[in-house]
Amino acid sequence: MESLIEKYEGKLIEANLVDEGKALFGAVNVKPVWNRSDRRTATLARLLDDLSIVTIICAEPAEPYRSMVKHIAASSGDCVKPHDNETRTFLHDIPVVGGLTSLELKSALSHRKGAVSKEGIVIATGTVSPEQAYVTFSSICFAFYVKYLGDYLLRAREGNITRREQNIFRKIVQKIPEGPKGDVRLMRAPFESEQKVLRAIEEAGAKTVHSGLVDSSFGNISYRYGGILYISQTGCPLDELAGHIDPCPLDGSSCVAITASSELPAHLTIVTENPVSAVLHGHPKFSVIMSLLCEKADCNQRGTRCHHCPEVRYIEGIPIVAGDVGAGLRGIHRAVQPLMAKHRGVVVYGHGVFSTGRYDFNEAYDEMARIENTCRNRYFNATDVS
Amino acid sequence: MFGWMGKVARIDVSCQSLTIEEPPIETYGNYLGGRGLAGHYLRNQCTFNWYDPAMPLLLFTGPLVGTPSPTSGRMTIMSRSPLTGTVGDCSVGGNLGTELKRAGWDGLIITGRSDRLIGIEIIDERVFFADASGTAGNSADALSRRLSERGATAVIGPAAENGVLFANIIVDGHFAAGRNGLGCVMAEKGVKYITVKGSGATAVHDPVEVKAASEDVRRLIAASPALLGPCGISRYGTQALFDLTDIRAVMPTDNFRKTRFSEAPHINAHAYQERYKPRKSGCRGCHIRCKQRFGAAGTLPEFETMSHFSALLCNDDIETVVKAHEICNAAGMDTISAAVTLACHAEITNERLRPDEIISLLSDIGDARGLGKELGRGAARYALSRGRPDLAMTVKNQEIPAYDPRGVYGMALAYATSTRGACHLRAYPISHEILRKPVPTDRFSFDGKARIIKISEDANAVIDSLTACKFVFFGATLEEYARIFQAVTGLKCTFQDLLHIGDRIYYQERIMNSMNGFSAFDDDLPQRFFTEPADRFPSGETPPLSRSDFLNARSDYYRIRGLDNQGNPREDKARSLGLSWKA
Ligand code: SF4
Numbered sequence: 001m002e003s004l005i006e007k008y009e010g011k012l013i014e015a016n017l018v019d020e021g022k023a024l025f026g027a028v029n030v031k032p033v034w035n036r037s038d039r040r041t042a043t044l045a046r047l048l049d050d051l052s053i054v055t056i057i058c059a060e061p062a063e064p065y066r067s068m069v070k071h072i073a074a075s076s077g078d079c080v081k082p083h084d085n086e087t088r089t090f091l092h093d094i095p096v097v098g099g100l101t102s103l104e105l106k107s108a109l110s111h112r113k114g115a116v117s118k119e120g121i122v123i124a125t126g127t128v129s130p131e132q133a134y135v136t137f138s139s140i141c142f143a144f145y146v147k148y149l150g151d152y153l154l155r156a157r158e159g160n161i162t163r164r165e166q167n168i169f170r171k172i173v174q175k176i177p178e179g180p181k182g183d184v185r186l187m188r189a190p191f192e193s194e195q196k197v198l199r200a201i202e203e204a205g206a207k208t209v210h211s212g213l214v215d216s217s218f219g220n221i222s223y224r225y226g227g228i229l230y231i232s233q234t235g236c237p238l239d240e241l242a243g244h245i246d247p248c249p250l251d252g253s254s255c256v257a258i259t260a261s262s263e264l265p266a267h268l269t270i271v272t273e274n275p276v277s278a279v280l281h282g283h284p285k286f287s288v289i290m291s292l293l294c295e296k297a298d299c300n301q302r303g304t305r306c307h308h309c310p311e312v313r314y315i316e317g318i319p320i321v322a323g324d325v326g327a328g329l330r331g332i333h334r335a336v337q338p339l340m341a342k343h344r345g346v347v348v349y350g351h352g353v354f355s356t357g358r359y360d361f362n363e364a365y366d367e368m369a370r371i372e373n374t375c376r377n378r379y380f381n382a383t384d385v386s
Numbered sequence: 387m388f389g390w391m392g393k394v395a396r397i398d399v400s401c402q403s404l405t406i407e408e409p410p411i412e413t414y415g416n417y418l419g420g421r422g423l424a425g426h427y428l429r430n431q432c433t434f435n436w437y438d439p440a441m442p443l444l445l446f447t448g449p450l451v452g453t454p455s456p457t458s459g460r461m462t463i464m465s466r467s468p469l470t471g472t473v474g475d476c477s478v479g480g481n482l483g484t485e486l487k488r489a490g491w492d493g494l495i496i497t498g499r500s501d502r503l504i505g506i507e508i509i510d511e512r513v514f515f516a517d518a519s520g521t522a523g524n525s526a527d528a529l530s531r532r533l534s535e536r537g538a539t540a541v542i543g544p545a546a547e548n549g550v551l552f553a554n555i556i557v558d559g560h561f562a563a564g565r566n567g568l569g570c571v572m573a574e575k576g577v578k579y580i581t582v583k584g585s586g587a588t589a590v591h592d593p594v595e596v597k598a599a600s601e602d603v604r605r606l607i608a609a610s611p612a613l614l615g616p617c618g619i620s621r622y623g624t625q626a627l628f629d630l631t632d633i634r635a636v637m638p639t640d641n642f643r644k645t646r647f648s649e650a651p652h653i654n655a656h657a658y659q660e661r662y663k664p665r666k667s668g669c670r671g672c673h674i675r676c677k678q679r680f681g682a683a684g685t686l687p688e689f690e691t692m693s694h695f696s697a698l699l700c701n702d703d704i705e706t707v708v709k710a711h712e713i714c715n716a717a718g719m720d721t722i723s724a725a726v727t728l729a730c731h732a733e734i735t736n737e738r739l740r741p742d743e744i745i746s747l748l749s750d751i752g753d754a755r756g757l758g759k760e761l762g763r764g765a766a767r768y769a770l771s772r773g774r775p776d777l778a779m780t781v782k783n784q785e786i787p788a789y790d791p792r793g794v795y796g797m798a799l800a801y802a803t804s805t806r807g808a809c810h811l812r813a814y815p816i817s818h819e820i821l822r823k824p825v826p827t828d829r830f831s832f833d834g835k836a837r838i839i840k841i842s843e844d845a846n847a848v849i850d851s852l853t854a855c856k857f858v859f860f861g862a863t864l865e866e867y868a869r870i871f872q873a874v875t876g877l878k879c880t881f882q883d884l885l886h887i888g889d890r891i892y893y894q895e896r897i898m899n900s901m902n903g904f905s906a907f908d909d910d911l912p913q914r915f916f917t918e919p920a921d922r923f924p925s926g927e928t929p930p931l932s933r934s935d936f937l938n939a940r941s942d943y944y945r946i947r948g949l950d951n952q953g954n955p956r957e958d959k960a961r962s963l964g965l966s967w968k969a
């Protein structure tokens with residue numbers, strides 16, 4: 001448990017989700033263990049005792065997340081319901097507690113695996129391993145990021161922003177890192193062996209994380225080589241792919257890919273229906289934010305059916321479609337695949353971007369970066385920040 | 387009352403009488419239904435012998451059965467196990483649970499012993515006793531088909547009538563309430579079949595909210611590669627797991643002497659699809675539909691059956707596997723136990739069973755003929771009688787399923803602590819150790835596993851009581867089901883409340899087992915796993931389990947579960963869960 005706590009505390013810092021020394025991270029088998037001593041461990045240890053969980057993180061997130069969480073939590077009731085897809089599918093909603101008392105936390109964490117406090121502290125738990133708390137923590141930060149910036153733009157469009165809010169916004173925006181660079185060079189095709197393919201996938205996955213196109217707990221990637229689609233495993237961070245890539249024979253002769261990414265259906269249809277070899281899926285934040293802001297006037301489905309919207313919208317020629325994670329009748333793959341004949345990249349409503357490369361990951365990566373930068377520029381133009 | 391019907395039928399087959407019981411709402415709140423409620427009703431009789439007329443055979447549904455809640459068409463059958471002597475129960479699919487609810491019953495408590503073979507026929511609130519002497523020796527599948535127009539069915543086959551200790555009760559012709567020998571209990575009561583037809587419905591507190599909450603679950607099912615993914619169980623049935631257990635080198639082979647079978651890639655799910663072109667089917671109320679049928683009445687074997695009738699017996703002929711499955715289903719006996727018992731026999735006699743021998747021995751077991759009569763008592767009793775108890779791959783006399791514990795340490799602990807003998811489903815650590823859900827754990831480590839296993843056992847006790855299908859938890863969690871439960875019953879409830887109830891249900895089972903003399907001595911694995919290495923993928927060896935690490939993990943488990951260091955329940959813990967202390 002100690003080594004897992006250390007690993008995921010390190011990842012929180014590396015991903016700029018938490019500043020060094022700020023995360024309180026605990027886990028329990030028989031007795032609780034903590035990453036450091038802190039006055040709050042007594043309260044949290046009681047939670048580990050009272051609740052059927054094995055791990056907990058309690059931390060003030062790093063900027064810009066801290067200000068975003070604080071701002072939204074302070075002006076919310078006892079629950080926030082962001083519209084991004086991660087929240088909708090995995091978190092459902094995020095409870096807001098007044099303070100970090102064990103009573104309030106116990107009540108919130110009996111309902112949900114994570115919560116935030118009015119002061120902007122994020123609390124995340126898991127019933128299996130510290131990794132779970134890390135993923136929940138990361139998902140909550142992502143959800144608040146998207147919600148804060150998305151809500152702001154929506155209200156700016158309506159002319160509904162006060163001077164004070166504008167000032168806060170400007171300060172927050174200064175803390176947002178730059179967009180992804182487009183000049184990254186990745187391994188070039190042709191790849192002569194399975195080993196080379198695996199290295200290319202690992203390299204592209206790590207680059208996608210390091211350039212901020214996806215947080216380390218999301219995303220997936222695949223490459224078609226011979227009759228096999230090599231694809232990242234479900235829940236595997238794209239910067240830790242070594243040993244976690246499943247071979248999925250296109251003729252269905254093995255079920256080994258039962259542990260593959262939940263987006264295997266999308267990857268499969270994309271590579272079998274189009275002349276592409278590489279598929280990349282990330283959650284670049286501004287693409288997600290802009291996808292949520294539909295400009296169609298008078299839509300009577302707004303707010304209720306957006307995640308299943310049958311229309312294709314465009315931002316500067318980039319298509320936006322809707323669909324649910326994974327398989328099923330409303331699966332993303334049904335909406336994304338048909339557009340890949342004409343586009344290198346497609347945005348999925350509230351979720352992320354799929355992009356492709358004919359030969360290797362260079363095109364796919366460049367397209368995702370281009371889409372993100374386009375959305376980013378659009379966002380800042382629309383909010384008057386350049 | 388929403389969710390529950392508020393009525394339990396006490397059926398005494400000795401005098402063919404029906405008494406209606408109306409449990410107080412607190413009892414429902416404390417035990418939910420299914421396995422929890424059945425355990426509650428077993429408690430006072432739990433020390434009786436399984437063949438005692440007073441020993442109840444319990445059939446219980448849960449509050450979600452008969453509602454739109456995903457995978458809710460399941461129920462629990464329970465008694466004391468003839469095979470293990472522990473609590474004996476099984477979650478079973480098909481239509482029986484739903485029909486019982488429609489007929490107005492949360493459960494049936496069947497006691498007594500009928501002098502002649504009878505059938506119990508339930509139509510709504512009426513219970514009839516039919517002379518079934520003409521069906522003696524009928525195969526389970528044929529009889530189920532004949533009875534199907536009378537509603538949902540639960541029948542026993544010749545194996546139960548012939549005293550096979552791992553005899554099943556077969557629901558709706560294809561769904562086995564297996565593992566613990568529950569068929570023998572039914573046979574002992576002189577009941578050949580039960581049919582149920584109902585015309586009512588389960589009242590739901592907030593249908594709109596149930597629908598919304600069920601959508602949350604459906605999204606997670608769609609997002610789970612193991613469920614609706616292109617290689618998942620919705621597409622290939624549970625056979626989808628076969629390739630993975632091969633390359634993770636946890637496929638029990640040659641009576642657990644090896645963990646890789648060289649022929650595995652040729653006899654995988656794909657091979658069955660090619661050969662049998664099956665179509666999907668499933669339990670009532672489930673859109674995952676993990677069952678695979680072919681031809682007029684054939685069903686493809688599930689993963690455990692497929693693996694054990696091939697790798698465990700070193701058999702690479704899939705037609706033999708399908709035939710073996712068919713024989714077990716017709717005779718009404720457990721496939722895992724049957725296969726492990728045959729593998730034990732093969733090792734003791736130092737021979738490899740040919741396909742025709744597998745088939746003929748299985749028939750002999752079902753008919754209690756010759757050697758089959760001995761084998762029908764299960765691997766542990768058979769091996770003991772041959773002076774080689776070490777070669778029975780069992781825990782508490784129950785045969786071990788198709789995941790070798792040397793490659794999944796959480797499973798090693800879970801096999802040992804399971805309240806019904808070796809069982810992969812009590813804690814189902816395959817979810818995180820193999821399928822990476824909700825996140826992967828290190829399958830070669832006991833670190834943290836004690837608490838994970840304890841929490842999963844509680845969660846699965848809840849799932850078996852609500853009811854839902856355990857497979858759904860490769861995607862969803864009790865967080866989503868708490869919302870459904872609340873919307874169905876109108877009772878406030880969080881997922882942590884549900885886990886607390888799961889703790890109570892599980893502890894009750896530990897108490898009952900302890901009353902029957904079970905303790906740490908029984909929470910153990912066969913010696914082989916601590917002394918012999920296993921295989922590794924693609925080559926090499928996986929070391930045996932460390933005995934001391936295993937014992938430490940088990941001690942941790944006892945502390946976390948609130949047991950003493952011998953695995954016995956403690957009065958303070960029992961009382962804190964609202965359970966009565968041992969009489
Ligand atoms: S997943 Fe399979 S076993 Fe579970 S309820 Fe559905 S059909 Fe039945």
Ligand SMILES: [Zn+2]
Pocket residue numbers: 218219281282283351352
């Ligand atoms: Zn995604």
